[in-house]
Amino acid sequence: MAAERKKEKKCEEGSPDWMMTFGDLNSLLLTFFVLIVAMAHFDVIEIQLILSPFQGGFGIMPGGRTLTAGRLADMGSSMESLPSNEKGSGMAKAYKEAISVFQAELKTRKIALTLNERGIVITLSTDAYFKKASAELDIDATRGVLEKIANLIAQPMFYDKSIRIEGHTDTVATDSDGPWPTNWHLSTARALNTLDYLIDFGADPKKMSVVGYGEYQPIYSNETEEGRSKNRRVDIVILREK
Secondary structure: OOOOOOOOOOOOOOOOHHHHHHHHHHHHHHHHHHHHOOOOOOOOHHHHHHHHHHHHOOOOOOOOOOOOOHHHHOOOOOOOOOOOOOOHHHHHHHHHHHHHHHHHHHHHOEEEEEOOEEEEEEEEHHHHEOEEEEEEEEEHHHHHHHHHHHHHOOOHHHOOOEEEEEEEEEOOOOOOOOOOOHHHHEEEEHHHHHHHHHHHHOOOOOHHHEEEEEOOOOOHHHHOHHHHHHHOEEEEEEEOOO
């Protein structure tokens, strides 16, 4: 009995049908964004909000991408990051207002602005605004920016928002014989002094709170002087939730 030959299953040549539709969709999206850039003023925040629904979809754009300060500065903005999915435009509009208010300070990098899951974060460099190894604000250097912050958070768009002032330090220990036994004390004192001036400049004390984190919430490595410098900061956080 002759052995039956097994029929080899022929593989279909070429790509599956859905790939053509997928390619057309990519082409349409590319055309759409080219038209936006060609016809409109390039607004980083608005472009990011347009793109956010597509992040993580179709395998085109990974979700959660961060736009770095340097890249955004090159694009005409000074924000540090945006969340991957910004729900609602209220905080985004408020963030744009904050960028316009602090343009001068952003250019000199004495402050930084971040929009994240907590809300709008205004970061003050303690090296720029506080006296060295002290909780005392250099009011001559700080008055202008603190007045701007107080005026900003008094605007109607922030009427229902709470404000939290957070103090941070690097890992260098304080002088145990000095006024600040630990970095907890120093970070809290800096946040409290910032609060006092903001209230003097018109901020509503009922909306304010203060916390000191010491060295325990760094944003950069404490292994380098540059990293330690950036970790020495006070964050004024306009919270999303009251």
